[in-house]
Amino acid sequence: MSLIGNLFNSSIGRKFLMAVSGLILVGFVAGHLAGNLQIFGSPDRINGYAHFLQSLGPALWLVRFVLLAAVAVHIWAAVVLTLENRKANGATGYGVNKVIQATLASRTMRWTGVVVCAFILYHLAQFTLGVVSHDTFKGSLPAWTMSEDAREFGVPLAAKGTEVHDVYSMVFLGFANPIVSVFYIIATTLLAFHLLHGIDSLFQTIGWRNHSWSCRLRKVAALFCLLYALGSLAIPGAILTGLLKPAAGTYAAKVVATASVAQR
Amino acid sequence: MAQLSSNIPSGPLADKWRKYKTEIKLVNPANKRKYKVIVVGAGLAGSSASATLAELGYQVETFVFHDSPRRAHSIAAQGGINAAKNYQNDGDSVYRLFYDTLKGGDYRAREANVHRLAEVSVNIIDQCVAQGVPFAREYGGLLANRSFGGAQVSRTFYARGQTGQQLLLGAYSALSKMVGQGGVKLHVNSEMLDLVVIDGVAKGIIVRDLVTGAITRHSADAVILATGGYGNVFNLSTYARGSNCTAIWRAYKRGACLANPCYTQIHPTCIPVSGDYQSKLTLMSESLRNDGRIWVPKKKEDCKKPPADIAEEDRDYYLERIYPSFGNLAPRDVASRAAKRMCDEGRGVGETGLGVYLDFAEAIERYGQQVANRNHLENPSKEKIRELGEAAVKERYGNLFDIYHEITNESAYKQPMRIYPAVHYTMGGLWVDYNLMSNVPGLFVLGEANFSDHGANRLGASALMQGLADGYFVVPYTIGNYLAGIKPGTRPTPDAPEFKAAEQHIRDFNNRLLNAKGKEPVNHFHKKLGKLMWDYCGMARTKEGLEKALVEIPKLREEFWANVNVPGSGETLNQALERAGRVADFIELGELMCRDALTREESCGGHFREEYQWPDGECKRDDEKFAHAAAWEFQGEGKTPLRNIEPLNYEFTKMSVRSYK
């Protein structure tokens, strides 16, 4: 029995990998959302932040690699475990199916997971690779010139006057499309639902959960998911409903203005 | 006539076992693996024996009719296991446990066996704890004890209300280890249907695979039966539905003597019968008598009143009244008969009038007060005390109260339990000598299946002790002594003619059942037999009753064979066929029990003949005529069996009138 063998070939090992990869992904989506919420600030903030990330070079690739690996492991484990479970259930099912106490979230992990997976692919195609909605992709938009020094927690992100990608406008223009926005809203809500079970579950998988505090854990997880869902909903929601208008002087503001002129 | 030599080693009582162990022949390790031992049964006795013999290096094959060894009926024991550890420093000792057990058995057991049992009791607890049996503990981390019927010391070890389960799982884990290592070959769903005896020596068994129906032959150098008790001869009992007498009965028919079959124990605290559909009776552990008080109304008119409406002075706490020093902890037979007497007087409670109260109100109050004092509560309210008391009682007996509630839909926290005696244990069984070997050489019998240690009555918490003693600490020595006298490699093949004949015999027997194609289901006969046995050979027996039963039972047997309907075939799982075979044996055994009870013209322990009692209703033994074990020997179908006698000599104790007053 080797460590690698135990982790990749045993039921518990694979679940452990799933939990660890899930945890990494949870960390990422939480941080990502926090970053994305900067859209509610001045364009300098999010653009500076995006610039900073891009400028990390090898570190960025390391992070990307970890994420990619996490997704790959997570999906691989999900597929293998699901197939095994099907087989374990045998050929004949129950005449009467009853759920005693399993939550809906726990029973729909596969489906919420698949939707999230489809979303990630689309999302990467849109905002990272620019293969869909190419004309509003950051690479196709005019650069943004930083009007301020951007810093976060004392770390300089981008100096005043630097030309950076206009992520701010890309997001605004991307979410101007109601279909895209609605898809984002659905996907992130389902992700929150995935996490509603996932976060609680990963503690069980790692072995850090017992009845003396599982109730509290469940509440904290639920609160996290609620905040996450609201936060994710806020960005496309605010843009689509027009509650959030692009800041004056941004490319997005110009496009919006032209569009409304054209409509008239 | 069978040769019944008890083979008790000479010397002082306390030295016999030690001396025996130093003097027996040993089998050298290289030879051990050449011997094959068949163990039938994997209850406490069978599992512990299988595991230990395999550890020693013998080839062991273990057979159980259950689908897993862990399901043996030992699993159901609730109350606890005795051991002379004296951890409570209350004056216990090996001698005292020996004495209590012997006296509890109403001086109808062998001194030497009982003393050995008490000696090894100490090792059992060590062994079980080392296996991971989670016995109850005190806050300091040491083992807890409680007291049990028939003893004035606290020597009973327990694991919640599931002691048998935990001990069996311990033995099962030891067995599993040896199965995993290949030391034991395990055959589940395999029912032994015959014993194969060649030239007077046990050499193997015939087995039916209950799932495939296959009938197979298995040979060995020695055969161990650890197949449990036969209380289901009464149909209704606290035994598991599957417990049966088939293994010992068929061994009996091959020449093994069956000793004292009439000694059955009636347990005083069971849930009363509620209807004729009933399939089993549920025991409420005897440990409840530590804290529960047993009573009936003083006046007949009060019997149908709700218990709460009966004033304290109108209650008759009859055990405390009649047996002041043991009170509610009087031994089982004494307590059972007292309950029967109360009901016979018309003072029984419940719908059928066959029940007495077991009341926890006082215990709840007492524990509540104790907890309140411990927590320094000032002037706690009555409700608070009750609440604390109920919690304390729940901690001790919660699962028993739950069981009671499930069955009766009544809460024993709020109203007294109703209890009534029920058949619970069979002291009789195959006759064995000091080596636990029957009169058929090579056939060893352990646990409840033998007759050895409990005399005419078994004390609470001593069956578990005996099963494990036999399996872990006795038979591993004694079987070596036997095997050392056999040349390795001389065991017959299962193709020997005796094997083939026995197999054919079983095939014919089963076909006869399948082809009877009568009109009644098997249960019909089982119920009828049960009623006859309970009425005439139950808690109280009379000459007339037994004589009547000896007329009725043979009739029932004829009716059974003529009119039973066993659908299906013998080639698959066929539960009707399994039941039919067992009931056929029960009917015959029932007859023998009545015969034994009729011949034993005295009362002792669990055998109570109404003609032989002291004025106060206690058992009147006749030590002149009956201080012996009666070992019945089969003489052929339709012939009256032969009653052999093994005299019981009390060298070290004086036979006294058993009194619990």
Add this chain to the structure above:
Amino acid sequence: MVAEKSSAKNISVTLRVWRQAGPAQPGKFVDYPAKDLNPNMSFLEMLDVINDGLEQKGEEPISFAHDCREGICGTCSLVINGKPHGPNKSIASCQTYMRSFSDGEVIVVEPFRAAPFPIVKDLVTDRSAFDKIQQAGGFISIRTGAACDANATPIPKEVADLAMDAAQCIGCGACVAACKNSSAMLFVSAKVSQLGLLPQGQPERDSRVLNMVATMDSLGFGNCTNQYECSAACPKAVSHDFIARMNRDYITASFRSAFRPKSAAAGDGA
């Protein structure tokens, strides 16, 4: 624990029972009327009555596994109306009483269904897989007679109590039957935890969990997705906390066995 329904009036129900002649034969539901039942009758006694009727007619009785009929042997294994061991919490099929059903109800009775528990006949399944898991490590290796005094190692009451909670498992397999993934985690974790909690179980703690889980996997049980149906169906209410404990034990043991120094004399080690 028990539904407090009036137990005064007799009831009649229709039983819809899974009948299957053998492991390879196809099965189907068959209806049997059960009339005029005393509500204090147990579910298995009701089946006895139906079976007596069938046998009287020369028809094969419904095969169902049972033995102790008091919830301790773990033999009984019915799925009643979609729930292993029937409608009530924390009890086994044999402790289910007819008072839990209403007059006129159709009661569907099925066997446990999971690939590692193949059907033997009707409602009887083969659960020997559990024994195999036990044989892989569900023990403390102590030769008979080699034990030291039972009180030599005090065990804190809380630890002993927790071990007892795990030890209560009756090996019935309802956890597998209830689990949407046919996972045996609750059963295995109960065994692993009982022994793993006690000081006596420490020397083999790592090898035990590794071996038992490996055997569980190889027998084709599914994987736990932490849905807790198992503990809800368990007649002994064995807590799924033990699953968490086993997960932790397993991962720890995997790492420890990878990095622990091994004695050169130990051969291939364990």
